[in-house]
Amino acid sequence: MKRLVPLIITFVVGTVLILSVFIPPMEGLGENFTLFFDIIAVFAFFLGGGNLVRVHFQKMSRKSDDWEFSIVTLVGFFVMLAAGLFKIGNPGDIASSVTADGSLFQAIYRSVFVPLSSTMYALLAFFVASASYRAFRAKNREATLLLVAAFIILLGSTPFGTMLTSWVPESWSIFQIPNLAVWLMSSPNLAGQRAIIIGIGLGVVSISLRLILGLERTYLGDDNA
């Protein structure tokens, strides 16, 4: 029961969605299944929220490391949730957009969410720089090729690339660095990415097949869980 029902659900849903591509009268059914999926996806957000609350309450009650910061998480969570669900400060009525300008929700989004998430990723600029100094070495032929290609792309995206090779005549213009960078992107890069895409595409096809046929069950976890 614990395993059979999920396996049947996966099989039926997967098969219907594949067949709905080939059989026009099944299109509507496929669409509805997808719509169900979209609605369940929202419950996954709720699950994420619920999990967060549970984990952080546990941390607080167990007084585990850094439990004080769990309070920060929970306060942030509940304030944002209230702002969004009750549309606090929203200039319109209940039907207006939740992200309308002037609402508390949008204000928190702009002055808390935006700086936090974008700075998080901006940190990577520092790490890229330090890694380029300390770790990116031409250790072997492969790494050398990689670094040379990266170099041309980087140089090609700056005006210095243009300056360095502007003396190259038109009949040799492929050797001008900006042109070379464009060429690298649209020929060898395209070829390499395409080989990868074909490989990954086949991988996705085969794992989908295994999931639908119930050969792959790892996602169900073990029986006792």
Added chain:
Amino acid sequence: MLSPLMAITVQDIGITVSLVFILLGLAWLAWRSFSGKEVDRRIIFLFIFFSVAMPVIFKISFKFKATPIVNALYEKIESLPNNSTVLISYDFDPAMAPEVQPMADALSRHCLSRDIKIVYMCLFPTGQGQLEQTFSTVVRNEFPEKQDGIDFVNLGYKAGGEGVLNVIVTDFEKMFPTDVNSVPYSEIPIFDNIKSCKNLDLIISIGGGRPGIKEWVLFVGDPGNIPMAAGVAAVVAPQLYPYYPNQILGLLGGVKGAAEYENRLRDSDPKFADMPTPATTMMGPQTLAHIVVMSFIIIGNILFFRNRKRGEIS
């Protein structure tokens, strides 16, 4: 008499100071590394911070010529007759915004100025927050005469990623019974002749994550045979080249792609002469930072080869 002279001087001083700082810093770093001393990671962090910050303050900027893959999108929008409908999907979060928000703004500006109607939507929840940004800076600010529902419409966000796409490729209303302000689909004039994505003249996905342009191609562009284009964060741009030109007709990659598009747009028509060009402004600091990163790689590798040679001798 004095003001142009002043302007030039401030710029010049800025560039000179930045370049001198960067060159001295690199020289110091090289000297220190070659004399075999550790350079603390935090010093490198500080150095890169200043190399980016100084050109931001002094506003060093350059011009860019549009590469073919960027130009293709520009030409496509130019070739659309007015009254066509374009869908722009905001599939990004604030973390990617510095790279892709300028593209979204420039594309919106281009379409609206050519009387092309725009349907806005997003596959990222945060896209709706970013959409609001474009509405306040471009749509309502520069085109006050354009009307919601007639010239543009905001459908907002729906959860589900590819699940959303799989529905709208055949039926918009099923997925979006109303727009973001709860106006029913049937009462929105833009949708009079539009039932599904197949009735659109062009779809542009602006993003850089998942779901994003790849899902658009797989679930909408290819099955529905609909022209697609994209503006993406630099990190994913190389991965999308295999789809060009058959599955994606044009691609703006990273802030450079955005800058190229801004320049192309500005050169095309005097009415765009004063438009804000955030991406072009960003390319100044970007350029100097690239030079620093390249110098780092060179210094690091010289060091590596020297040490290896020594290792071989001993």
Added chain:
Amino acid sequence: MKKTSMVVFATIASLFLLSWIVKGMFSEGSSPYLDGFLVTLAAFLTLAIMSFLYKDNPYYKFAEHLFVGVSAAYAMCLGFWSTIVGNLIPRLSSTVSDFFQVNYIEGDYNIFFVIPIIFGILLLMRLSPKAGWLSRWPLAFIVGTTAGLNFVRYLRSDFINQINSTIIPLLIDWNGFGDFFSNMNFSATGQLVMMFSNLVIFVGVVCGIIYFYFSKEHTGWFGRASKVGIWILMITFGASFGYTVMGRISLLVGRITFLFKDWLEIIS
């Protein structure tokens, strides 16, 4: 140790308080002190995250934990308003639709929309240790949907269409060897470069696939082809690398612009 951290805290707090007051005094708008507070808050959070570069510290931890909470709630709210209120309620009940001021959608199959609700609630069962196994049902639905959707789409876009796009002529505008050699040049848009590009794409794709082909030992000509494949892949990764550097720096430029423009107002 305790004392230093108190001093640091006091300094930071007073600096940002000062920033708030100054911003409030000089900014224009209907609610200057609120705007001033919001910008100061954003700046504080930006710097708090950046302080991680020095070392892991309480300010960074504060910012990170805040981010986790806020982002989870953001997604929940948007999901609720857009999908639950936008797509689900209008198909279930006209009274509730009226409450949220959305149009009720008449339909013969509306009753089936209880399925996603049931599955949704089952999904939430995961939070309970005893009934957690029930969450496998909606999970199975999610897995089945993605598998079913992906199977056909990946096959079409990433396999068949990619093969089709790779069928390209190696000789372009071909009028024989004489013509070719007499017009030969290395212009970026010239015949030679175009032909070479197509050759690289053809050889690159085939050799790349050979590298990822696991059923044959990579020896002899197959090994040499796979060697070419790895070179092409390395150039590919190099291009990725260059673009990633570009992308990451842009994000930093974005943040620094925020600090100098919106907060400190050094630049306009």
Added chain:
Amino acid sequence: MKFISIYFVLLVSLSVSAQTNDNDSTSLLVNDSLTIKIAPPTSVIVEDYKYDDADNLQLHWVPSIDDMPQDGKVVRYRIYQSTNNGSFVLVDSVNFSVNMKKIEGLAIDSTYQFMVSAVSKNYEAKSNKTITIQTEREWINFNLASLFLIALLITSAVIYFIETARRGKELFVRKIAGLEAVDEAIGRATEMGRPILFIPGIHDMDDVQTLAAITILGKVARQVADYDTKIRMPVARSLVMTAARETIKTAYQTAGRPDAYNDDMVNYITDEQFGYVAAVDGIMVREKPATIFLLGAFFAESLILAETGNSVGAIQIAGTARPAQLPFFIAACDFTLIGEELFAASAYLSGEPKMLGSLKGQDVGKAIAMGVIIVGVISITLGEAYGIEFFSNITSSIQSFFTVNK
């Protein structure tokens, strides 16, 4: 009489169109001298749209003879529809020089009739009415026959090989360079007496990459148990912790030294991306591992981890299927399992039929891809450059088979 009624319909439809969104129809029949007269479109044909669920029809017409893109006389075409013999209503309009339109959203039990008009700035010329038609439902979309065949082929290949592997037949998988380096790397850590650090990415057990990493951990742990090397494994998910502990414990038991195992080898840090990175960085700097494995799903942290590992002088073996992170691993690590190699490595090590079988099935797909591309490129080259008809035919049949549009 009939004439009058058509005229009436025309007037009605024009007033309808004036309300809709095209703004060029208001001044009709006003000033004869300025009227831009144009001929109507001809041969308007309506037919069933193929392979749908009876909701579309396809309309074609021959454009008006005045429809020349240069002079712009014809501005657009309007499409009028009559449902169940009702009056004609404007349903759509298309731009000049377009000569077909798919009419969507129709019902199976109604009859339809159409009319197309060419519109200039101030004149409208209508075509004859089409025949009355009903939509038809098709049960199979034959446009997608080749997609179906290819899907069937790959599906059967995967299933066939999984079954073959299950029956115990050995399936060959080529040597993978990174795997050979594993022994050497573990040996090095043993010699130096320093620990091995194993990082399985930051995703949960539902990611195939994490599964592959845990499989490879199985092999690493066997050797670690044999040589009595120290292993440290910080993880970002609690489920991964459970699985990893299980794996290492089994390895120690197989090696006959269950007492040497303890749970502290694997510990959970935090789910938060950068929090995890900070902690792992700390471990690297403090314990200076001799060997670091970075296998699994990595995101932005790949470069931070690889850089720190490099700076403490460890031998690093990395592997991920995420193309955007591979460059950092290749540049900063000593060996990298690229993309599918990670899965191949784990299939090879685990010997599980379902994994080996799918790997083989995928290889069939790759062989098809290579074969078709090689034949296609040769034939298109010879066909285009030398105009050899035989090759052109091959090209067009390959291309039409590999074109799948709805």
